[in-house]
Amino acid sequence: MTSTRPPTRSTDRPNPVATSAPTASKETLARLRANLGQLSTVALRQMDQSLPWYRGLRPEERSALGLVAQQGISSYVSWLESPSAPQWVVNDVFGAAPSELTRSISLQMALQLIRAIVDVVESQVPHLAPQAEQSVLRESVLIYSREVAFATADVYARAAESRGAWDSRLEALVVDAIMRGEDPDSLRSRISAIGWKSQSDIVVMIGDTPENPGAGFVNDVRRAAARYARDCLVGIQGDRLILLLGGVNDAAAYVRLATYFGPGPVVHSTIAQTLQDATKSAQGALAALAAAHGWPEAPRPVSSTDLWPERLMNGDASARTALVEAVYQPLQAAGNGLIETLAAYIELGHSLEAASRELFIHTNTVRYRLKRVLDITSWDPLIPRDAFVLHCALTAGRLALPQQ
Template identity: 35%
Template structure:
């Protein structure tokens, strides 16, 4: 008899629960509109783009429908489905904190509104479930946003890699297409490159991005083979100086594995008028990264033109042509005397007196010619590295190893 009574009470309880859930489902439309109207009281909501506001209001209706379903058949909140149809730009315009604020507001509106659309018995039955749901859905929102952020980061990294691929192998049209929404086309830029130690590529890439964030500049950076390439606005001088600091990549920062960047070198191109025209600069940076191990003891920041001799030795024809054009062409055009002067200085280890006697000319005449050599080429044959560049340029010019024949 007692068992039958218990069974009857249990059946009655289940019936009341079912009736309450059905009543909640019928009330969803009215509660959805009430919650959507309440969003207007949130200070930041009216400033969102119209598309984002519409999406948020649509979410309210869907969320309340799932809320009723989840209460009827207990299961983890299905918040993930809310985000499945949302454009990426929408989820990027509402932060996790803002989403949680809207969720809490929705739950509060429902808790306050159920008395108006349900009888007292039904309202009391679903109130506890709604409060529990509000807590669970907040945790689910955090998980969803973490996944969205992870996917967005992965997609962003892939887009940056594709843009750098276009800079190396593509044309201006392809570069512009891949840069859309990722990097501004209309600003002067520099291409920079680093040579990480073999196990440190991801770490170096992360540090490049962190540096850009710290200086609040837009950067496009990715690994390409063993190198890390990055595009920076020319105006980002502070970020470039930070990246070029030798202490930036020291042993301490890398733990026991040694410096993160070999040779402490950061290679930079010259300024390019726009990203779409940065293909040749990118090729020059890659060539310089291949060549930089040949310059032992190089300074921390290298311009691609600093490495013309090493790039030439690595088979870069453009570098060979540029080296001849800058170091031999102006002297040959100015007359035989300047070429003769450089030859003499190179043959006598940069000694003006010995070089003057070998030509022969007065030493003051030779010094005058030397000043003209420096003015025309920026190179002084008495200095070791400049002498190296001049000797290679003269050799290329005389053997036909360049385009200026």
């Protein structure tokens, strides 16, 4: 967990508390010092009575907030004694609190806490100062509470910035781990640390990083992805942009999110049902991106499976295996002359009549068998690009057979 400790003191920073604060007499200051314990006790009691969320905190969190309240009152008295001295509110008031407190206590809760303490101190003014000094004491409480409120906002802003920077680094590490295929168990713990919830329907999109993406680019991508996916991680690796989408519920996500990539091909992987399978899908998408220039007319985005032929020619062994397992073997198992008919149709110039003459069957039989090829493989031999994929699958399947 990243640290959100307040910054250390520095004489180069201006005094956050106004130096023109009202002054109190020595007698009043002595009375304040003598009643610090009572003020702290009353403040804690008031917090417990007026703040419902305070009662629901864990004991260690209640203790930490109690220290903040006590330190705040003590620091107020010290400041009132020497208003021109550089009292560093952030350190003096929040220095005793653990950095993790900003995760469980919201800024609104912290401001409610300050208001409760101020109310307590103001209610005790008649018992702490003579009539002539009560207005001075109340004014000083208001000035000091204003500065504490500003200091509180500063603490939370710094904590948010620190968490955001850490989350961005962890997000980049998770994306890189998926691309490289790290151990699923360690990957699962890291990905859950950044709020990832999806356990299925995981897709990877890869393309070029746009020029000058801007400070809000990553948030813009996440907002766009939220319409189509349950989770989204963004990884920028130099000139490469990688999106990891979880719980994808609409294929339109690919087209919409492709507009956030730079010029050039954009590839999306197959849908993975586990994090372990996501690595295989991501590596397939990466191989497809490397071979995408072999098909200049490819749609944008294009599926990694649509680039099987180019991946095969680019030396991707996984593409060869996929063509054999997804196309050749199902056709071989179906029998009924489908492979022979498909081979004749392709080798004879995609002519139904020539294939029917070569096989001594009717043209309608050729047409029927080619329709069966489409039903089995989802690739249509009558479409030139699909026929090219089928041709590559036939070649890969033949090469995978043992030599006679």
